[in-house]
Amino acid sequence: MLEMLLTKSLIHKLSTLSPQIQASIRISSSSGGPLFFAAICDRPASYLNTPLTVVAAGLSKWLDIYSGVLMVRVLLSWFPNIPWDRQPLSAIRDLCDPYLNLFRNIIPSVFDTLDVSPSLAFAVLGTLGSILNNSK
Incomplete structure (x- = not known):
């Protein structure tokens, strides 16, 4: 009707x-x-490009990119002979390690070798991303 x-x-x-x-x-x-x-x-009315939705879309895209960089950091940590003092690896380390250290202080390593803190870090990023996607 x-x-x-x-x-x-x-x-x-x-x-x-x-x-x-x-x-x-x-x-x-x-x-x-x-x-x-x-x-x-x-x-929906939220389709309009209000400043809040534009900021939410930008932050959501930034979180997607940061999750990708974080994934590269976690995958490269499996290789012990990576020269972390050279570019671009040092930039990846400098960008990701402060965020990962927040979770390393919360969750200790399992058997002193397996670091499970990135799983919590990815969960937090995913939750923030879904909140931002729902606000658009």
């Missing part, structure tokens, strides 16, 4: 446009017809 009302309202508004614009709209929406406009109207 609401979709039909919105569609009629949009068709009425389209009828006031110039014939060239009407023709271009008919061509571009010929595959979906009025349902195309109804689908646009069904988008």
